Amino acid sequence: MTMTTDWQSEAESGFHTVGDFRFDDGHRLDVTLAYHTLGSLDADAGNAVMLLHGTTGSGRQFLEPSIADFLFGSGQPLDVSRFFVILPDAIGHGRSSRPSDGLGPGFPHYGYGDMVEGQHRLLVEGLGVERLRLLLGTSMGGMQTWMWGERYPDQRALMAIASLPERITGRNLLWRRMLIHLIESDPAYGDGRYGKQPAGVGHAMALFQLMAGSARHMASGLRSIDDTDGQIERIASQALDGEDANDVIWEFDASRDYDPEPGLQSIRAPLLAVNFEDDELNPVELGGLERAIAKVPHGRATTLPAGPKSRGHQSLHVAEIWCDHLAELLARTRD
Numbered sequence: 001m002t003m004t005t006d007w008q009s010e011a012e013s014g015f016h017t018v019g020d021f022r023f024d025d026g027h028r029l030d031v032t033l034a035y036h037t038l039g040s041l042d043a044d045a046g047n048a049v050m051l052l053h054g055t056t057g058s059g060r061q062f063l064e065p066s067i068a069d070f071l072f073g074s075g076q077p078l079d080v081s082r083f084f085v086i087l088p089d090a091i092g093h094g095r096s097s098r099p100s101d102g103l104g105p106g107f108p109h110y111g112y113g114d115m116v117e118g119q120h121r122l123l124v125e126g127l128g129v130e131r132l133r134l135l136l137g138t139s140m141g142g143m144q145t146w147m148w149g150e151r152y153p154d155q156r157a158l159m160a161i162a163s164l165p166e167r168i169t170g171r172n173l174l175w176r177r178m179l180i181h182l183i184e185s186d187p188a189y190g191d192g193r194y195g196k197q198p199a200g201v202g203h204a205m206a207l208f209q210l211m212a213g214s215a216r217h218m219a220s221g222l223r224s225i226d227d228t229d230g231q232i233e234r235i236a237s238q239a240l241d242g243e244d245a246n247d248v249i250w251e252f253d254a255s256r257d258y259d260p261e262p263g264l265q266s267i268r269a270p271l272l273a274v275n276f277e278d279d280e281l282n283p284v285e286l287g288g289l290e291r292a293i294a295k296v297p298h299g300r301a302t303t304l305p306a307g308p309k310s311r312g313h314q315s316l317h318v319a320e321i322w323c324d325h326l327a328e329l330l331a332r333t334r335d
Contacts, residue, residue: 010038012037014036016032016033016127017030018122023110034088034094035088035089037085045128045131047133048084048133050123050132050134052088052119053094056208056243057093059089060094063087066318067319090115091118092254093251099246100244109254113257119144134155134159137163138316143163146163146165146264146267149296150263150266156269156270161316162279163273163275163282165260183200192249197245202240211281211313215312217312264292264295265297267299270300272299273300274322275289276315
């Protein structure tokens with residue numbers, strides 16, 4: 001499949017400011033919400049779809065060719081000649097308000113509830129859309145899709161990719177806390193008042209890549225100590241250049257309020273959950289997806305087998321392997 005569209009250039013960017021936004025912890029702050037869009041909104045706003053990104057990401061991740069070519073091109077499930085695609089940056093991410101804007105450690109410790117509220121405010125107040133044709137999220141965005149189904153039940157279709165609708169515990173909680181401690185325990189962090197990025201940011205992002213990566217591809221790609229040390233150095237260098245310590249801590253800490261399991265029966269919209277067999281962040285052997293989807297009145301779930309194109313948790317970036325399931329969901333909910 002050959003595509004030539006420069007999706008980064010095609011997308012239009014925008015900002016919506018919510019004055020005196022009230023965080024769940026009681027703090028109030030004027031919050032700027034950044035987003036990108038593709039396509040045009042119909043007069044009845046019936047063709048609006050919104051895609052939610054993962055932790056440390058932004059809406060721009062969906063503009064990567066490995067996703068955009070298989071979703072937004074001519075004849076693809078979200079062909080932008082027919083759909084209006086909204087790609088928000090969640091609070092704390094991308095170009096939306098975040099600690100590194102100036103408040104540093106004084107920025108409110110937002111949670112997933114705050115992020116979902118911000119997404120909804122952007123949609124309704126900023127873009128004038130009351131109901132989505134589709135809400136699709138990956139990883140953290142997938143987790144927030146379950147929350148959307150409970151809080152705002154009138155969406156026409158929901159698709160949660162690489163996620164589980166359960167409180168974060170066990171290994172998933174352990175590595176997230178380890179990541180935060182790697183940064184906070186670095187003397188250069190200085191309780192969040194650092195002059196330059198502490199080295200702990202690089203170590204933290206290396207841990208993130210370890211957990212989100214594919215064991216199969218690591219086995220073939222990391223064949224020696226030199227190969228492995230080189231990858232660690234590359235990840236650390238990229239993190240020190242592109243990440244901010246407080247931003248990263250806040251991003252991973254935000255999942256502390258996540259627990260949609262008690263409300264799964266209240267999800268009214270058709271929901272499709274897609275996970276991956278080789279995703280170590282959402283282990284298949286624990287059976288969490290099967291238990292959860294049985295509680296969703298119009299829920300379906302599938303776990304895609306590992307294959308040559310899968311990348312563990314990062315298979316969410318390989319839309320070629322899951323876009324047919326999206327097309328099926330859209331066809332099933334057309335009326």
